[in-house]
Amino acid sequence: MHSLTAPVLPPSPTSAAPADDDLLPGPERAARLRWALPGLVRWPNLAIMLLCLLLVRGPLLLPGQPLGVVLTQRFGLLVLGALLVAAAGYVINDYYDVKIDAINRPDRLVVGRLLTRRRAMLTHLVLSGLGIALAVLAGSGKRQMLVLGLVTASAALLLWGYSARFKRVALVGNASIAALTAALVVLPELQLLTGREAVWLYALAAFLLTMVREIVKDVEDMRGDAQHGCRTLPLVWGVARSKWVAGFFLLGLGALVLGAGGQLLAWHHYRLGAWLLALVALPLLALARQLARADRRRHFRQLSAWCKGIMLAGVLSMLLA
Numbered sequence: 001m002h003s004l005t006a007p008v009l010p011p012s013p014t015s016a017a018p019a020d021d022d023l024l025p026g027p028e029r030a031a032r033l034r035w036a037l038p039g040l041v042r043w044p045n046l047a048i049m050l051l052c053l054l055l056v057r058g059p060l061l062l063p064g065q066p067l068g069v070v071l072t073q074r075f076g077l078l079v080l081g082a083l084l085v086a087a088a089g090y091v092i093n094d095y096y097d098v099k100i101d102a103i104n105r106p107d108r109l110v111v112g113r114l115l116t117r118r119r120a121m122l123t124h125l126v127l128s129g130l131g132i133a134l135a136v137l138a139g140s141g142k143r144q145m146l147v148l149g150l151v152t153a154s155a156a157l158l159l160w161g162y163s164a165r166f167k168r169v170a171l172v173g174n175a176s177i178a179a180l181t182a183a184l185v186v187l188p189e190l191q192l193l194t195g196r197e198a199v200w201l202y203a204l205a206a207f208l209l210t211m212v213r214e215i216v217k218d219v220e221d222m223r224g225d226a227q228h229g230c231r232t233l234p235l236v237w238g239v240a241r242s243k244w245v246a247g248f249f250l251l252g253l254g255a256l257v258l259g260a261g262g263q264l265l266a267w268h269h270y271r272l273g274a275w276l277l278a279l280v281a282l283p284l285l286a287l288a289r290q291l292a293r294a295d296r297r298r299h300f301r302q303l304s305a306w307c308k309g310i311m312l313a314g315v316l317s318m319l320l321a
Helices: 026-040 043-061 073-096 098-104 117-137 142-164 172-192 198-220 222-227 233-237 239-266 270-293 297-320
Strands: none
Touching (some): 026 073, 043 073, 043 198, 073 117, 198 233, 198 239, 198 297, 233 239, 239 270
């Protein structure tokens, strides 16, 4: 594989993206679809979202409270609503990315091969509608119902806009996903209104790290994006400049984590401070070093996985908050 040194990679011969009439035969399709559905809705990502919501609600916002106070029915509705909207976002993303995924991820293609595009759109609409309705019901008063409903509906619309248009525009798509990730972190606070500032710092950290990961993923997916007219950051500015942009967000995140960790140690919160410095700040330093050296697609795939690991370490740090 050649180094990523040009803004646009040369096209290579690929098969046409599957249309609905390229679906596998009925019995075989149904059997494979059952196995493919968890991948379609990105179940590992949904699991991390669930863990994040639980840890924000419990250790971060309601520390020391019994499970009966933390795991309420309304919180369950909020969690289910958020996960349904997220799952709908993954489905609509694959709906619009059939041709690109046929190049970038042909082995993981579901929409157009196992699921018709019409049914994928219907699935997206149903999941989004149910998610918004559940989020509204999660509010304990008219104001909270309105806020949670508006935030969830905005997230559903932004996910649709991202899939249809924004992801093909340099930085706009990256910022969209980063904003949605930050919104997930503050969602339990919007329900409880505790006024705790730490949740907003975690949301900012989630935004910055997601920006880094999304730029890295754009570099990884350059070939398919280039062949279908996308204007992602590495295609507009080139790989080298895109790495500098990712480094800018990485620098901001590093400063935030180091500042928070140092302050926690000064306040004698040794466990959380040490966790942030050892399991978040040091891996960020290693990530920066790898980012500077990366010049092949497999390097950027590894960087993307590294970002996920750092995000998981950040989420788990809430247990010590």
